[in-house]
Amino acid sequence: MSDAQKPKPQHAPKAPHEDPIFLESTPARPIRILGEYIHPLVQLKREEIGDTIVMFGSARIESQEAAEARCTRLKNEKTSKMPAAKLAKHRAALRHAKRL
Known part of the structure; x- marks a missing residue:
């Protein structure tokens, strides 16, 4: 063929x-x-983007009302009888709540 x-x-x-x-x-x-x-x-x-930040997971922010309530609760807790480590933890949470 x-x-x-x-x-x-x-x-x-x-x-x-x-x-x-x-x-x-x-x-x-x-x-x-x-x-x-x-x-x-x-x-x-x-797009001429040279630097980026990659974040994995998700973040959830409390509502203003929830943050204020948590802040008030932490302020009102009696801290004088708390162990130093627990007191430090609560103070850190209070500082965080104030930033919200």
């Missing part, structure tokens, strides 16, 4: 980066991990 008579494929195989089945496969996991690193890096450079 000559080259002119050979059947031609209907389409060429997809490039690996255009093949979602491949990209979601286990062998392509390193590619996905690398993409998760490079993508934000490119975005930060595009």
Whole structure:
């Protein structure tokens, strides 16, 4: 059979980066991990962001009313009979509540 008579494929195989089945496969996991690193890096450079702070977890702030109530409660507690370590802990909590 000559080259002119050979059947031609209907389409060429997809490039690996255009093949979602491949990209979601286990062998392509390193590619996905690398993409998760490079993508934000490119975005930060595009926005000319040089320094960042990354925070994990979440923070919940008390309402003003709750902070004031806690502050009042701590002020009213009798501290004279408390051990020094417990007193220091309560004073630290009071300072924290005042900052809120």
